[in-house]
Amino acid sequence: MTDLASLVRFVLVRTSHPGNIGSSARAMRTMGFGRMALVAPHRFPHADALALAAGADDVLAQAGVHDGLVDGLAGCSLALGLSARRRGVDLEELSPREAAARVLAAAGRGEQVALVFGNERTGLENEELARCHAMVRIPSVDDFSSLNLSQAVQVMAYELRVALLGGTVPAAPVRDDAEPPADAARMERFYEHLSETLDDIDFHKGRAPTTIMLRLRKLFQRAQMDERELRILHGIFADAQRMARIAQDKDKQ
């Protein structure tokens, strides 16, 4: 596994069939990738996974198993979610090739990156896609759009391999300054603080907090914030909370 490849994580979410975990490990391994994270797999470890890995046992042995996607994305500054959906997802849509270029650009800056694959039947839920920065759509035909899970893994691993071999890692200094991008755990703390603040300033007033929070998540995921930006926003929230506390303490007097 090259250094760049070791920064790329294949995250399989709520996989039903352990055989697909094995096939995915094999698909990754043929293309030089070895970092797999499993989020709430239905059955793992399992003999079918080992059988279909066809020798990529090391990938399975080193796979992290996590309860939730946030843990599965720990340390990653960029998460791309595979989805066949065309509607109802408010995320930038990338082709596998565009995604490969973006992944390698981030890895080239030393960042950890995740490719996120949903359940075989249901794909990624909206809440899972909301933790991604963009979605990747493999250009399947409309009337038969669903690739087998490990086939989707193979296509992405293949495009990444071609991009790596092409050495055409686009030097993409999207961001001019040197602050590191915020990882998934920090983003979760940010959303918690935002949610608390909205409660404190009495923003919800009977409206559904989940819908609003989902919309705000999409907005801020899209922005791919760095740590300095997070600090500024945390500071703003803290001041808004301070004002709300003063206002409410006074009310009680």
Next chain:
Amino acid sequence: MTDLASLVRFVLVRTSHPGNIGSSARAMRTMGFGRMALVAPHRFPHADALALAAGADDVLAQAGVHDGLVDGLAGCSLALGLSARRRGVDLEELSPREAAARVLAAAGRGEQVALVFGNERTGLENEELARCHAMVRIPSVDDFSSLNLSQAVQVMAYELRVALLGGTVPAAPVRDDAEPPADAARMERFYEHLSETLDDIDFHKGRAPTTIMLRLRKLFQRAQMDERELRILHGIFADAQRMARIAQDKDKQ
């Protein structure tokens, strides 16, 4: 299936596992290809093939079954053999992408074209490769070079699909819902409201407001917000201002 796609034949030679025939049919079908030829399959038809086709039954039903490769290639003017071998083959070697371009060029001239895939364990024999015009090597890593048969089919079908689509995924609306993106004038009002709010909640505390506002501008410009998102954020600012006003009014009392 487009006209060009109908000229492309996937030829599976001496396939051992009927499940792989099914997975290959599914892989082809997702990318818009439907013409399969089976040369001396070990077991076919078979329940495993149907099960793993996952609905691509039409591909299996129409698959031609042949005793030998020569029959399987009948009518084809170009045959490209997939192989992981590096030596001992006296054939031009193409990448999957180069192969896709060549296949579509031939199909564009109205010629029938075959992609030939060997047995799962042994690949294509020399005599079989000798019936091909060039070999295609999927760029797997040296120490784990063998893709599952249907994964190899998927990679080739994917590259053909991308080439057919012109190398670009069909223009997809980045944002699915009908909210228009915010225009520059609205964004200015947004920044004014944000700036007022920061004053009201006493955020600046002697720090330079211009630097902070510049950073926040960069963040929110990057996010390319739509009008609904702007409304949510204006609502949040208004509530924060309301709290600040109560807090300050009370201070004056």
